[in-house]
Amino acid sequence: MNALMGRMMQMPLLISALITHAARHHAETEIVSRLEDGRTHRYTYRDAELRSRQLAQALGRLGTEPGDRIATLAWNGHRHFEIYFGASGSGRVCHTINPRLFPEQITWIVNHAQDRVLCFDLSFLPLIEKIAPQLASVRHFVALCERAQMPGQTTLANLQCYEDLVGAEDGHYAWPSFDENTASGICYTSGTTGNPKGAVYSHRSTLLHALAASLPDTLNLSAQDTILPVVPMYHVNAWGIPYSAALVGCKLVLPGPHLDGQSLYELFEAEGVTMAAGVPTVWLAVLGHIQDKKLKFSTLQRLVFGGSAAPPSMMKTFQRDYGVDVIHCWGMTEMSPLGTFARLKNGQSALGEESQRRILQKQGRAIFGVDMAILGDDGQPLPWDGEQSGNLIVRGPWVIAQYFGHDDSPLIDVGGQRWFPTGDVATIDVYGGMQITDRSKDVIKSGGEWISSIELENIAMAHPAVHEAAVIGCKHPKWDERPLLVVVKKPGTEVTREALLDFFNGQIAKWQIPDDVAFVDEIPHTATGKIQKLTLRKQFADYRLPTA
Ligand code: ADP
Numbered sequence: 001m002n003a004l005m006g007r008m009m010q011m012p013l014l015i016s017a018l019i020t021h022a023a024r025h026h027a028e029t030e031i032v033s034r035l036e037d038g039r040t041h042r043y044t045y046r047d048a049e050l051r052s053r054q055l056a057q058a059l060g061r062l063g064t065e066p067g068d069r070i071a072t073l074a075w076n077g078h079r080h081f082e083i084y085f086g087a088s089g090s091g092r093v094c095h096t097i098n099p100r101l102f103p104e105q106i107t108w109i110v111n112h113a114q115d116r117v118l119c120f121d122l123s124f125l126p127l128i129e130k131i132a133p134q135l136a137s138v139r140h141f142v143a144l145c146e147r148a149q150m151p152g153q154t155t156l157a158n159l160q161c162y163e164d165l166v167g168a169e170d171g172h173y174a175w176p177s178f179d180e181n182t183a184s185g186i187c188y189t190s191g192t193t194g195n196p197k198g199a200v201y202s203h204r205s206t207l208l209h210a211l212a213a214s215l216p217d218t219l220n221l222s223a224q225d226t227i228l229p230v231v232p233m234y235h236v237n238a239w240g241i242p243y244s245a246a247l248v249g250c251k252l253v254l255p256g257p258h259l260d261g262q263s264l265y266e267l268f269e270a271e272g273v274t275m276a277a278g279v280p281t282v283w284l285a286v287l288g289h290i291q292d293k294k295l296k297f298s299t300l301q302r303l304v305f306g307g308s309a310a311p312p313s314m315m316k317t318f319q320r321d322y323g324v325d326v327i328h329c330w331g332m333t334e335m336s337p338l339g340t341f342a343r344l345k346n347g348q349s350a351l352g353e354e355s356q357r358r359i360l361q362k363q364g365r366a367i368f369g370v371d372m373a374i375l376g377d378d379g380q381p382l383p384w385d386g387e388q389s390g391n392l393i394v395r396g397p398w399v400i401a402q403y404f405g406h407d408d409s410p411l412i413d414v415g416g417q418r419w420f421p422t423g424d425v426a427t428i429d430v431y432g433g434m435q436i437t438d439r440s441k442d443v444i445k446s447g448g449e450w451i452s453s454i455e456l457e458n459i460a461m462a463h464p465a466v467h468e469a470a471v472i473g474c475k476h477p478k479w480d481e482r483p484l485l486v487v488v489k490k491p492g493t494e495v496t497r498e499a500l501l502d503f504f505n506g507q508i509a510k511w512q513i514p515d516d517v518a519f520v521d522e523i524p525h526t527a528t529g530k531i532q533k534l535t536l537r538k539q540f541a542d543y544r545l546p547t548a
Contacts, residue, residue, distance in 0.1 A: 013207035015184050016089035016175035018246040023049035026223060026249030032271055033077040034256040034263075036123055037149075041078055045246065048082060050171050055086030057169035062140050064116050066091030066178070069186065071115035071138075073099045073106070073124045076233045076254040079144040079162055083119055084233070084242050088184040088203070089175050095186040096234045099124050100527035101196075107131045109188050109196055110138065112405060119144055119162065122151070123257060129155045180204035186404060187236050189333045190527050198404030199333050201237070205398040209336045210243035212367050212398075217343040219275070219304060219327075225250035226271055226299070230259060230278030231307070235528050236337040239277055239306065261289030268300050277304035279529040280311060284468065287314060290322070300324055306331060306338075308530045309436060309454045312361045313462035330363035330436060334410075334420060336398040339372070340364040340434050348431075361458075362435040363426070370396040374428055375414065386429030389437045389450065393419035425450075442533045444473035444483050451483055451512050453533075459507050460485055465495035470523050470531045471514060474545050482545055485514040486536060488523055515545045 011017075022029070022045035031048055033041045059070065070087040072094065074080040087094040095113050097106055106127070110118065111134070118135070119142040120128055128141065132155070141156045143149075146163045184203045188196035214221040219241070221227065227250050229241040237243065245252045253271045255264060264286050267273065283303060289295070302325040303318060315326040331337035342364030344356060351359075366372050374382045374390035382390040393412065399420050402409055411418040425443055428434045437443070437452035444451040453471040460469035468488040473481035489495060497517040504513040518540065524532040 012177060012180035013204045014089070014175070014177065014180060015085060015203050015206055015243065018207070018210065018243055019045070019049045019052055019085040019089065020175065022246040022249050029223070029249050029251055031078055031081060031252045031254070033081075033254040034258050034267065035077065036075070036121055036257055038258070043078065045249065048078065049085070051166055052082045052086035052089060053171045053173040053175070054166045054169040055082050056090035056175075057171070057173050058165040059087065059090060059092060059117065061169070062117060062165070064092060064139075066176075067093065067183070068116040069093045069095045069113045071095040071097055071110060071113065071118045072234065073097050073118065073120040073128065074144055074234065075121055075123075075256045076229060076238060077121070077144070077256050078254065079119075080233050081242055081252075081254065082166075084185075084237070085246075088206075090173075091176055091178055091182060093183045093186055093200075096237065097188070098190065098232070098234045098527050099127065101190065103127060103131050105196060107134045109198075110135050112195075113186055113188075113198060116140070117142060121145075121257075122149065125151060125154065125156075132156055180207075185237060187333055197406070199236075199336075199400045200402075200404045201336055201398075205336060206237075206240070206243055208369060209240050209338065209398040210247050212369050213240050213338050214244045214248050215367070217365075218329075218338065218341050218367055219244060219277070220302070221245070221248045221250055221275070223249040225274045226253060227251070228253040228255060228264075228267065228271070228273045228276040230255060230264065230276055230282045232528075236331075236333050239304075239331070239337055241277060261285035261287075265289055265295065269298060272299040274299055274301045275304065276300065277306070279307035280305050280309070280314065281468075281525060281529045283314060283318070287317065288467075297322055297324060302327055304329060307528060309363075309458065310361070311458050311461035312357070313458070315361065316357070326360070328360060328363060330424075330434070332422060332424075334400045334422075335370070335394060335396075338367060338398075339370050339394060340366050342433070345431065359431070359433055362429075362433045364434060365432045366394075366434070369398065370394055372428070372434060373414065373419070374426055379414070381414065384428040384430055384432065386427050386433070386435075389425050389427045389452075391440060392422045392424045392426040392434070392436075394422055395419050439533075442472075444471070444481050446473075446476070446481055446483070446511070447479045449511075453483065455508065456483055456485065456504070456512070456514060459504055460487065460500065463495065463500060463503050465489055465493035466500075467491075468523050468531075470533065470536055472533055472536050472540060474515070474540060474543050474548075476515075476545060476548050478548075482547060483512070483514040484540060484543060484545065485517045486523060486540070487517055487519055488521065489519060515547045518543070
C-alpha cells in the first residue's frame with residue numbers, strides 16, 4: 001500500500017514534557033506537602049521543575065546513567081514528586097517501593113531491579129539499616145531531608161542528604177529527548193503468592209495514561225481542582241495522579257505519612273481539597289471521623305474509590321449525607337493502573353436514583369485505550385448480559401506485555417489478539433458496565449456454583465453495626481465450600497449472629513447467604529490496604545461451620 005503519510009511533528013511523549021508544561025503554564029500553582037515531622041511544605045510547579053532538573057544533575061554527579069534504577073521508599077511528598085520527574089525525565093527509571101512489604105520482599109525487589117540509588121524518608125531508616133548489607137547493587141543511600149535532620153548515627157556508610165545533593169546543582173540542565181518507549185518507572189506487585197513481579201512503565205504508556213486519566217469521565221481533572229492522592233506514590237504511581245496533576249496544572253496536596261481520618265479531614269479543609277483518591281479503607285476512616293465529630297466538608301466535591309470494591313452503603317452515605325460524589329474505578333499495577341470508571345452515559349442521568357446508583361456501584365466502563373472481555377471456563381468470550389461472569393482480560397497501550405526480568409509472556413491469545421488475564425472474575429452488562437465479582441482465587445465455590453464474596457461483603461457493610469466485613473470460603477463436607485462472614489463491629493454497637501444473617505434475607509438468593517458469622521477485633525489488610533483474604537483463610541482454616 002502506498003499510504004499518504006501525515007505531515008505532523010515527531011515529538012516523543014516524554015514525562016519531562018508534563019513538568020515543563022506545568023512550570024510554564026501553571027508556574028504559580030501550589031504543591032503542598034505534609035512532612036514527616038508534621039510541618040507543611042509549600043512551593044509551586046515552577047520550583048518543582050527547577051528542583052527536578054537539579055536532581056537530574058545530581059543523579060549524574062552520583063555517576064548514574066540513563067536506564068539506571070533510582071529507588072524510592074517514601075510517602076507522598078514534594079521530594080518524591082521531584083524524583084518522579086527528575087529521575088524519569090533524565091532517562092533514568094523511577095522505582096517506587098512499597099515500604100509496607102516485608103523487609104525480605106523489599107530486599108528481594110531492590111536486588112531484582114538492581115537499584116543503584118535508594119532514596120528514603122527518615123521513617124524508613126531503621127528498615128534500610130537492617131536490609132542494607134543485602135543490597136549489593138545500591139551505590140548511594142539518600143535521605144530525603146534537610147542537612148539539620150540528618151541522623152547523627154547510622155550504620156549506613158556514606159549516607160547522603162537529598163537537600164545537599166539538590167542544593168549543590170545550578171539547574172542549568174536541558175531535559176533530554178529520547179525514544180518514548182524508554183522505561184520510565186517500575187512498580188512491583190505485592191506478590192501475595194510467589195515473588196513480586198515488576199511492571200515496567202514507559203514514557204509513552206505513562207503519558208497516554210495521564211491524558212486518559214484526566215478526562216471528564218475518568219478523574220475529571222482541571223486546573224481549578226485541588227487534588228489529594230491518598231493512594232500512595234509508592235504503589236502504581238499513586239494511580240498516575242502526579243502525572244495527571246502536572247498535565248492539567250491543578251493544585252496538588254500530598255499528605256505524607258499522616259493518613260488517619262482526622263489528619264486527612266484537616267488537610268481537606270485547610271487546603272480546599274476538591275477531589276481525593278484512595279482505597280475504601282481510607283474513606284472508611286475519614287467517614288468514621290466526620291460522623292463521630294459531626295463535621296461537614298466545605299470544599300470536597302468528589303472521592304475516587306479504587307483498589308478494592310467500594311461498599312455501596314458507604315458510597316450512599318458520602319453522597320446523601322455529605323453531598324460528595326463518589327466515583328468507583330478499577331485497575332491494577334499491570335495496567336498503570338486505571339482500567340474502568342463508573343460514570344453515567346448520555347441518557348442515563350434521566351434514570352431514577354436507584355437505577356443510577358446501580359450503574360455507579362459497578363466498577364464501570366472501560367476508559368478509551370483499554371479494551372476488555374470476559375471468558376468462560378472454555379476460554380471463549382462470554383456475552384455482555386450483566387449475568388454471566390467470567391475471567392476478565394484486557395489490552396491496551398498502558399497494559400503490560402511482559403514482567404521485568406521474565407522472558408515469558410503473561411499474555412494469552414483470544415480471537416487473534418494478545419490479552420492480559422487480570423485474575424479477576426467479572427460480569428459486563430449491555431451498556432459496558434463491568435462488575436468485579438471476585439479475584440479468581442477468592443471466589444467461593446459452593447456445590448459447583450460460584451458465590452461472589454464482594455456481593456456478600458457489600459450487603460454486610462450496609463448493616464449499621466458493621467464496621468468492616470470480609471467473606472471467605474470455608475471447607476464444607478457436602479458443598480465443598482460455604483461462605484463465612486467475618487465482621488468487625490462498630491465500636492459501641494451490638495449485633496447477634498442471627499440478626500446479621502437475617503439481614504441478608506431478601507437481598508440475595510437464600511443459598512448464597514453465609515452459613516456463619518465470626519466476630520473479630522481486626523481484619524488483616526495487605527500492604528496496599530486491601531483485605532488479606534489469604535491470611536483470613538489461613539486464620540479460619542480449621543473453622544467448623546455449624547452446617548458442616
Ligand atoms: P496488588 O496486586 O499489589 O494487590 P493492585 O493494585 O495491582 O495491587 O491490585 C489489583 C487488583 O485489585 C485487581 O486485580 C482487583 O482484584 C482489585 N481491585 C482493584 N480495584 C477494584 C475495585 N474497584 N473493585 C474490586 N476489586 C478491585
